[in-house]
Amino acid sequence: MYEIRFHGRGGQGAVMAAQTLADAAVRIGFQAQAFPYFGAERRGAPVEAYARIDTAKIRTKSQVYRPHLVVIMDASLLELEGPASGLRPDGKVVMNVAQRPEELDLGAGVDAECGTVDASSIALETLKMPVVNTAMLGAVAKVWNVVPLDAILEAIEDRFGGKLGRRAGMLNAEAARRAYEATVVGRTQGKREYVQPKRWLPVWDEIPIGVSLRKTAHVEEEVGPATTYQHHTGRWKWSTPLYKKDKCIRCLRCWWSCPDAAIVRQDDDYMRWDLEYCKGCGICADICPVEAIDMLQGARGTWQ
Ligand code: SF4
Ligand code: SF4
Numbered sequence: 001m002y003e004i005r006f007h008g009r010g011g012q013g014a015v016m017a018a019q020t021l022a023d024a025a026v027r028i029g030f031q032a033q034a035f036p037y038f039g040a041e042r043r044g045a046p047v048e049a050y051a052r053i054d055t056a057k058i059r060t061k062s063q064v065y066r067p068h069l070v071v072i073m074d075a076s077l078l079e080l081e082g083p084a085s086g087l088r089p090d091g092k093v094v095m096n097v098a099q100r101p102e103e104l105d106l107g108a109g110v111d112a113e114c115g116t117v118d119a120s121s122i123a124l125e126t127l128k129m130p131v132v133n134t135a136m137l138g139a140v141a142k143v144w145n146v147v148p149l150d151a152i153l154e155a156i157e158d159r160f161g162g163k164l165g166r167r168a169g170m171l172n173a174e175a176a177r178r179a180y181e182a183t184v185v186g187r188t189q190g191k192r193e194y195v196q197p198k199r200w201l202p203v204w205d206e207i208p209i210g211v212s213l214r215k216t217a218h219v220e221e222e223v224g225p226a227t228t229y230q231h232h233t234g235r236w237k238w239s240t241p242l243y244k245k246d247k248c249i250r251c252l253r254c255w256w257s258c259p260d261a262a263i264v265r266q267d268d269d270y271m272r273w274d275l276e277y278c279k280g281c282g283i284c285a286d287i288c289p290v291e292a293i294d295m296l297q298g299a300r301g302t303w304q
Pocket of ligand 1: 241257258259260261262263273277278279280281282283284285
C-alpha cells in the first residue's frame with residue numbers, strides 16, 4: 001500500500017488534490033481512498049489531506065503517519081512542525097518552491113528524493129489564481145512513478161471540468177502539464193531541528209469555573225485561548241491591501257469584516273493595516289463602499 005500526505009493552506013486545494021490523485025489511481029486499476037484533516041476551517045489555515053493507494057481493498061482508516069510521498073503546497077509550512085516528519089526511508093517529497101531540492105532543509109533526518117516546482121507562478125499564470133493543487137499533481141507525476149501523468153490529467157479534466165466547467169478542466173490540466181515539465185528532481189538533506197510549538201491552551205485546573213477563559217502565562221509569555229498571536233497569518237498572503245486614506249469615508253465596514261483582526265481602528269476612525277497578520281483575503285476591499293482599498297499582488301511590508 002502507498003500512503004500519501006498533502007500539506008497545504010486552506011484555499012490551495014489540498015483536499016481536491018488528494019481526491020484527484022485517488023481518482024487517477026482508480027482509473028489505472030488501483031483501489032484508493034482520500035480524505036482531509038482540518039484544524040481551523042478557514043482560508044490560509046494549515047490543512048492536511050491523505051490518500052491511500054493499493055492493489056487490494058484498503059481497510060486502514062487512520063491519518064497517514066508514515067508516508068511514501070509528502071506533497072508540500074506552501075513553503076511557509078516549513079515554519080511549522082516538520083511537514084516531512086515520518087517520511088519512509090525510501091519516501092519522496094514534492095514541494096511548491098522556486099528553489100532547487102538541494103537548497104531545501106525539510107528537517108533533521110529527512111534525506112530524500114525531492115521534486116521542486118514553482119507551482120504558485122504556474123497557477124497564477126494559467127488559472128489566474130494561486131490555487132496550486134493541479135500544478136502539484138503534475139509535479140507528483142514527475143517525481144513518483146506510481147500514477148502516471150496521463151491518468152492524472154484525465155482525472156483532473158473530469159473532476160475539475162465536471163465541477164467548474166470544461167474550460168476550467170482544461171486549464172487545470174494545462175497547469176499540471178506545465179508543472180510536470182518544470183519540476184526539478186534532486187535530493188534534499190535536512191538539518192533543521194523543529195521545536196515543539198508552544199502550548200497555548202490552559203490546562204484543566206487553570207480554567208476558572210463558570211467564567212470565560214482567562215489569559216495564562218506560558219514560557220514567559222502571556223497567551224490565551226482563541227488567540228492567533230502566535231500565528232503570523234500575514235506570511236501566507238499572495239496579495240496585500242493598499243489603503244487610499246483620501247477616499248475613506250470611515251464607515252468602519254472593513255474593520256469589523258476582517259476575519260483576522262488585521263485592521264486597526266485609529267482614534268480618528270481612519271484605519272491602519274497590520275500586515276504581519278493580514279492574510280490578503282480581499283474581504284476588506286470587496287466590502288468597502290467607496291473603493292478605498294486596492295488589492296495588490298504579492299506580500300508587502302509589516303504595517304501601513
Ligand atoms: S485582506 Fe483585508 S480582510 Fe483580509 S485579512 Fe487582510 S485586512 Fe483582513
Ligand atoms: S470600508 Fe472603506 S470607507 Fe469604510 S472604513 Fe474601510 S476603507 Fe474606509
